[in-house]
Amino acid sequence: MSSQPEPGAEPGSGxxxxxxxxxxxxxxxxxxxLCDHFTVxxxxxxxxxxxxxxFLARRAGLTRALVCVGPIPLPADTLRLLPSLRxxxxxxxxxxxxxxxxxxxRGIAVTNAGTTFAEDVADYAVALLLDVLxxxxxxxxxxxxxxxxxxxxxxxxxxxxxxxxxxxxxxxxGSHVAKRLQPFGCDxxxxxxxxxxxxxxxxxxxxxxLATNSDVLILCCTLTEETRHVIDRExxxxxxxxxxxxxxxxxxxxNEKELVQFLMRGELGGAGLDVFEDEPNVPKELLGLDNVVxxxxxxxxxxxxxxxxxxxxxxNLKAFFSNQPLSCxxxxx
Amino acid sequence: MASLPRNDGAPPPPPPPPPPPxxxxxxxxxxxxxxxxxxxxxxLFLKPWESPLPFDDFLSSADARAAEAIYSSGREPVxxxxxxxxxEARLVVTTSAGLNHIDLAECRRRGxxxxxxxxxxxxxxxxxxxxxxxxxxxxxxxxxxxVRRGSWRSEGEFALGSxxxxxxxxxxxxxxxGEEVAKRLEAFGCAISYHSRKKKPYVSYTFYPNVHELAxxxxxxxxxxxxxxxxxxxxxxxxxxxxxKDGVIVNIGRGPxxxxxxxVQLLVQGELGGAGLDVFENEPSVPEELLTLDNVVxxxxxxxxxxETLSNLCDLVVGNxxxxxxxxxxxxxxxxxxxxxxxxx
Numbered sequence: 060m061s062s063q064p065e066p067g068a069e070p071g072s073g074x075x076x077x078x079x080x081x082x083x084x085x086x087x088x089x090x091x092x093l094c095d096h097f098t099v100x101x102x103x104x105x106x107x108x109x110x111x112x113x114f115l116a117r118r119a120g121l122t123r124a125l126v127c128v129g130p131i132p133l134p135a136d137t138l139r140l141l142p143s144l145r146x147x148x149x150x151x152x153x154x155x156x157x158x159x160x161x162x163x164x165r166g167i168a169v170t171n172a173g174t175t176f177a178e179d180v181a182d183y184a185v186a187l188l189l190d191v192l193x194x195x196x197x198x199x200x201x202x203x204x205x206x207x208x209x210x211x212x213x214x215x216x217x218x219x220x221x222x223x224x225x226x227x228x229x230x231x232x233g234s235h236v237a238k239r240l241q242p243f244g245c246d247x248x249x250x251x252x253x254x255x256x257x258x259x260x261x262x263x264x265x266x267x268x269l270a271t272n273s274d275v276l277i278l279c280c281t282l283t284e285e286t287r288h289v290i291d292r293e294x295x296x297x298x299x300x301x302x303x304x305x306x307x308x309x310x311x312x313x314n315e316k317e318l319v320q321f322l323m324r325g326e327l328g329g330a331g332l333d334v335f336e337d338e339p340n341v342p343k344e345l346l347g348l349d350n351v352v353x354x355x356x357x358x359x360x361x362x363x364x365x366x367x368x369x370x371x372x373x374x375n376l377k378a379f380f381s382n383q384p385l386s387c388x389x390x391x392x
Numbered sequence: 393m394a395s396l397p398r399n400d401g402a403p404p405p406p407p408p409p410p411p412p413p414x415x416x417x418x419x420x421x422x423x424x425x426x427x428x429x430x431x432x433x434x435x436l437f438l439k440p441w442e443s444p445l446p447f448d449d450f451l452s453s454a455d456a457r458a459a460e461a462i463y464s465s466g467r468e469p470v471x472x473x474x475x476x477x478x479x480e481a482r483l484v485v486t487t488s489a490g491l492n493h494i495d496l497a498e499c500r501r502r503g504x505x506x507x508x509x510x511x512x513x514x515x516x517x518x519x520x521x522x523x524x525x526x527x528x529x530x531x532x533x534x535x536x537x538x539v540r541r542g543s544w545r546s547e548g549e550f551a552l553g554s555x556x557x558x559x560x561x562x563x564x565x566x567x568x569x570g571e572e573v574a575k576r577l578e579a580f581g582c583a584i585s586y587h588s589r590k591k592k593p594y595v596s597y598t599f600y601p602n603v604h605e606l607a608x609x610x611x612x613x614x615x616x617x618x619x620x621x622x623x624x625x626x627x628x629x630x631x632x633x634x635x636x637k638d639g640v641i642v643n644i645g646r647g648p649x650x651x652x653x654x655x656v657q658l659l660v661q662g663e664l665g666g667a668g669l670d671v672f673e674n675e676p677s678v679p680e681e682l683l684t685l686d687n688v689v690x691x692x693x694x695x696x697x698x699x700e701t702l703s704n705l706c707d708l709v710v711g712n713x714x715x716x717x718x719x720x721x722x723x724x725x726x727x728x729x730x731x732x733x734x735x736x737x
Binding site: 085177178182183187188189195196198199200208211213217219239242243244309339340346353356357360361362363364365 | 539558
């Protein structure tokens with residue numbers, strides 16, 4: 060047997076290298092946990108003045124595993140700087156910013172956050188809906204600026220019971236949302252890639268059909284080439300001026316320019332948005348609207364879910380380095 | 393010999409219709425006007441604000457003293473004195489969810505029936521209670537403010553909220569509203585316990601005999617009871633301290649159930665995690681310190697203000713008036729059971 064150290068390990072450390080791929084502004088919440096088990100290469104901290112590609116060429120030639128943090132893109136260019144890479148562990152559920160085709164071609168396994176965030180996102184989606192319908196954040200602003208004293212009662216919101224809620228994407232998040240909405244008395248229907256026989260709600264074959272029969276749409280699906288701009292002008296038109304859209308998926312699911320127009324013209328009832336096409340930029344027209352709730356892509360973020368995420372990440376890395384099966388593998392689209 | 397009918401065979405003239413029941417409106421019925429609904433026909437509504445007389449003198453007028461029903465929206469008290477001065481009044485109709493503005497004992501003594509708001513508000517109030525709790529825990533309104541002032545671009549990620557699922561939530565007052573709040577929170581994975589004057593049979597939630605113990609064993613408490621002498625300032629400093637640094641309080645009952653001064657102090661000092669408030673001790677005044685806190689969500693006592701609910705409410709008021717004055721049972725009477733269900737027992 061070779062007496063050489065395990066490929067990728069710093070001599071003498073006995074702990075395999077793991078590359079952390081992140082934007083400088085995005086700290087990895089469980090970095091300490093990672094350092095307990097692995098030798099962490101982090102260009103942002105190890106060598107902040109060196110261009111990323113130079114660092115990778117110098118240090119990461121033997122690195123077999125990479126943790127892709129948050130929304131940072133992982134394009135083919137970057138992947139090609141990592142000839143030994145065999146595993147990408149994403150800390151998100153959505154992997155639309157990772158070049159999956161390149162990974163597939165090179166036999167690089169990709170895992171995501173699986174169901175770690177599903178409940179928190181579902182909680183948040185319902186919170187956004189309650190907020191938009193009942194104008195909670197707007198009324199809170201009203202009180203804070205002294206208008207309750209000066210101008211009397213704040214105008215009405217809308218009742219939740221009896222609303223037709225259409226869930227776009229009945230995956231983990233979508234089914235958690237449905238479960239939470241039931242006691243509120245909403246009528247639930249859905250569209251998904253395929254009908255789910257175990258779910259007792261009406262299925263619609265297209266998002267347009269679903270929208271025709273809905274007062275509210277909640278977007279819980281992944282962003283793919285097929286779902287990009289799935290919420291377009293036609294869908295917004297059939298939702299009509301009482302319609303409400305809640306988006307906890309990806310900004311790209313909605314044609315944002317059209318959405319802004321519809322909202323400005325009063326042709327849509329309201330929107331609760333946690334995601335946008337060009338984060339952290341939010342169309343400035345939305346900032347002045349009272350029937351809109353805006354959130355900085357935080358539906359998934361709680362300390363509890365980060366703890367679970369840390370455990371999942373370490374567990375998958377350990378499994379990889381000891382040739383055990385991985386969980387939350389992303390299958391090819 | 394049979395005596396012939398006096399007239400020529402035409403049916404006797406019908407008796408004159410009874411005069412329409414007189415209903416004293418204590419103030420302008422804003423629930424009707426908010427949705428542009430006219431007051432129902434078949435009643436004579438007495439409108440003291442249209443009289444040149446001050447209210448007290450109006451009450452003594454012949455008009456008012458013939459009132460058979462009193463309509464209060466909840467802001468105008470129905471006192472023992474008023475009931476004594478209106479000897480013909482047999483019914484009080486209130487559109488308020490709370491009953492603390494009515495002298496219930498005097499009504500009982502006089503045999504005056506009370507029609508309340510029934511179940512009309514339950515959904516809306518329960519929805520708002522849940523909305524306030526999630527908002528405080530997940531910092532939703534604070535995030536919205538953050539984005540609107542441009543901080544997402546300039547300062548990056550906002551502070552994390554805390555997961556709702558798995559939280560231990562204590563309901564104070566397990567009446568209709570409390571039950572509906574519990575049902576909703578269970579679907580989010582919360583563990584429910586409650587405090588009521590009496591333990592409720594057939595309820596599987598953990599019961600605590602006092603509010604302090606409830607607060608000690610919960611991460612959040614939701615006030616769903618009515619305001620009475622016993623519940624006034626029931627949520628005091630001790631209870632709030634028991635709730636703790638990460639604890640959250642939600643109030644959709646009445647402001648005075650919480651010792652507001654103490655609560656504000658504890659929030660400012662970081663001894664209490666957060667608050668979601670639809671009601672205050674001195675509405676529409678809200679303690680100034682709360683206006684700049686990010687761990688607080690403020691709602692201008694509008695838990696019930698949706699057009700659908702207002703329409704249902706107006707239907708209910710009309711239905712109750714019509715039922716009572718045609719000697720049918722009230723649609724939503726205040727009974728002992730009802731007093732139980734609003735947490736009065």
